[in-house]
Amino acid sequence: MIFITLGSQKFQFDRLLKAVDELVDSGVIAEPVFAQSGYSDYEPKHYSFKRFLDRDEFAARMDEADIVITHGGTGAIIGAVKKGKKVIAVPRLAKYGEHVDDHQLQLIAEFRQMGIICGCDDCSQLAEALNEVKHTEYKPFRSNTHAIVESIDGFIRSEVMGAEPVGERNRGNHEGRNLRVLMVGNDPAVKGGITSVIGQLMDYDWAGDGVNLRFIPTYIVSNPVKKTLFFARALARIRRLLASSVARPDVVHIHISYKGSFVRKYQVHKLCRKYGVPDVIHMHGSEFAKWYAACKPAQQDRIRAMLREASAVVVLGEQWNERIKAIEPAARTVVVSNTVHMPGVTVRWPQDGEPFRVLFMGVLIQRKGVGDLLDAVARLRDTGRLGSMRVVIAGTGAQEDELKAKARALGLLAGTDAGDGGTENGDAGDFGAAVEFAGWTDGDGKRALFERSQALVLPSYNEGLPVAVLEAISYGMPVVATNVGDMAAAVHGGENGYLVEPGDVDALADALARIASDRARYEAFSHVSRALAEREFDDAGYFRTIAGVYRKAVEEAL
Template structure:
């Protein structure tokens, strides 16, 4: 058995990283010859509680490394505070001769690196050089990391999703879904502005916008949608997960994600798994999943007119049907969970030694 210790967000934390961790923990690793153990290192709370939670987690990780001696430690990381916590865990692994796999999820990692001081940038490059393997979510992110530190042992492992038998069907009005955390970089304000233009052009019977999420921008967005007078076509349904999210995915026909920064969002893959066409911005590695004209449309971040026109194209049964078939096909061919878990298993079985780096 390969012993793997995985660390990352607690299940209570909202967002894509938690979704990835949940997927991984639900996999039958024993059948693959892997003994998987998970220790959460982060919760959403005030700074004091976050620090206490991490200190306790660090102590547990230290004990696990000393007593159980895992073959590899799989570390989920984004940026800022996440980097600081995971850099400490990386050093703990290195000092004890345990290989570590850093799994990057931070959509603004490059932006954060560029804005960091020289001391922090040196720490970041040190982590990139020393990590036994550094997982990136696509070829664009592979290029970004190599530009920061060319010696990084990057491994491209796209996010994945379980593909259900169901496929969404055309309906009127068309239910258009946004699924994610309500923060500025997700571009939800642009979606509301586009909704206003669509309503003025098409009326309020052709489509409905469903915003599933919560976050720091929620109050501002609700104020904006009231000012735009689009309450008859927009519905804020709050954060959704589990069966509630699956029900929502079955009931909607299109996903819109107008983000300014991303990796490869799980929300896009989840929507594609149900055969939804996608309208998204061409940022991060979204273009590896959304092929313009095949299963959706890619637009420039912040361009409300482009966003409006792309959504409008899909409020047409023939276009919807063609791109729906494309989404399901691309998901089967490129993002099935069987391919994903085989890739991870290969990494776990590689058994790098930190001292060789």
Template sequence: MIRRSSVKDCFLVCPVSAVGGGMGQVVSYLMHGSSVDMPLRLVAIDARGPGSVLWSPYYMSVAIGRIVIAAARGRLGLVHVHVAERASLVRKGLVALAARMMGVPVLLHLHAAEIQPFYDRLPGWGRWLARGVFRRADLCVVLGTGWRDWLIDTIGVAPDRVVVVRNGVPMVAAPRLGDRSGPFRILFLGNLTPRKGVGDLLVALASPVLAAADFEAVFAGGGEVDTYRRQAAELGLDARVSFTGWVDRAQAAALTAAAHVLVLPSYHEGLPLVILEALGAGTPVICTPVGSIPEVLDDETTALFVPPGDSEEMARALRRLIDDAALRANLADAGRKLYSREFTMDAFVGRMAALYRELITANV
């Protein structure tokens, strides 16, 4: 057992406000979601800041300053940088560079859903800089084998410096506690944007396939709410669809537990927390097989897959679940078992703690 006075800090560099989305939620779970013993004291620092992105240079500078001061005082054992694409890669790359210059090991944790097309659009010098961000890290953590192969084959990171770690989430409800009376409840939970396939889901809900079905759909999340509210009205869905706006974690958990199905028809994803939370709640899932999703879910067993952008197939999948109680029960049971095997908080936090120990031992 390490004495408390000898424990160094691990700075978790990530958005810590609502703008952090799933990335910020992963960090919150890592810090507070498990009783697993950590070899370092976890401290979240924000390199973006809340509100306008125009303030991000200020918050990035503060984060770098904190790293430099803590490292100079001998209090910093590791910097765990959570990174996405676009501006996040620039900010976090500079933060990681500062840590490396101070002799502090860096763990780079990739959450980006669209990093590959983003990288492909960069000019040559931009790709060179992006490769440098990942290659200079002591270890890169990714959500699935597709990202691992991309970092090794395209970015040139050494294979022994890339590790797959699946996300973990707290169990929402086990067994399922949601009230199942009334209409069939369809839930979309996430940022309302085209990437998430929100418009495709609305078109599916207006399909003749579902015209006679007794359902209600809830779209929970921020983003382009007014745009999709107008689309729902144009499709004649006013009486069947509601938009809650942004919801906190307690509200999201309650909605997940009460839903008959979670639908996530995204075009690009990493490994969405909302899907893992639905598995733990025993809520069946309809989703697209993108990102790391098909690495962990099996079509017709732990989820129903639909092609991105295929609203008619989505409508047919929803109709199947509405009509087939046995299918719903089978998906719920298989989802809970999968969650218990692979996506608990103890499994996720324990894996991260083991990586922390490896890195600080290697850098003693």
């Protein structure tokens, strides 16, 4: 069976659907064909189609398929290749109104060069492409696990054996070879948004951008002694690498927040200055400006110096840019919003008997406003507007026990009434099971939570542009959030969700009720969320921008 999947980008791809229709009509294609046609206007005459599929339908069609024909989107291609399918990728072109530019030509060329797909540059070549895939064995998908292993191997060679990283021997300076980038940040086991961003950068295959990425973690969650020792060892590794005559990075990418994170990363920055290696500072921590204002003058001097001396300062939005420029006008800021990899599925309205799941995902600290969320859920229950809504709180943090106690006292947990004790989790049909604490999740568990939820809520008092919000809209989720930071870039009030003021429990409750009670509104919001994610936050452009920041930093340092 041939499965055509065009995603949910708000652009038509009539040209591809029509070309396949003609091949079926002429007998060139004899096997069954099914298309997920998205926003295309053309309706195939000789094979079945449906505009959008829910998660289960999509998975079933993908499993059934022998060949997948898709557009040149990274998520669509990788999703099919990971499933072991033979993939024909056809680029959307701007001249036909299929996209805003022709970047898919480059993406398909890169995937073709990897030997994992058949690239079909024009629909007129579809017959030849189908013949090729039927007689060609493509390489299996190579995850970034191998790249990470090679990075570790390169580190061992450079620091223990004194050799260069794999693939870098006898190449002289960075001209004519891939750019060597050292990234510094939290250990992958640390929970939070910084780790999510680092994970995205580590998971990306940089080969097509001419970049070799190596990572050294500088922070772990542990007792003060172990954290200090861990950082000391990491700093020694960074120093040896910067001093190496054969494996020195061309640029260092430093992820930084405030408080202890600044103290650690300032030392890394000074090492970069000492050894003449340009560094790119990647700002995180929505309360950085507030923390700066409370610092002593000597510390403020160091903060301004670091911002001024860095080759580039990556900020996550225009508000971030204004805050950093207010601290240090000479900072060479680059606005690069967080990004998200487009999943192959979108969320759906719950079936009969299923709860309407509203997901909160984040660290459980006061700034996140989860206490307000619990008050809003209780308000909905007390006014008879809760319906089948169930709020799933995914996260851990300093406020976790306090929030669980509050939910229990409000009678929101399974088997409890106001003032009762009870368990933290329960089935949707249990008395009082309006809230579930799911703990911290990542990887497959995190994806499963997104896939089975209907909407995201984030009632924070301070944010930048959280990865969780971008992940949510990539699944087509409507979002209820507070109007803080650069949230409005991803949540357009009245179009794909609602923005309320921090601490306004009544407005928060009303927004949740509006989304959960109107299926037509929900589905309209869902389509806008997915289209916005694909248009503004798809990771392909993000990685090209970051690679450009690296190259500019190196060029200006010469």
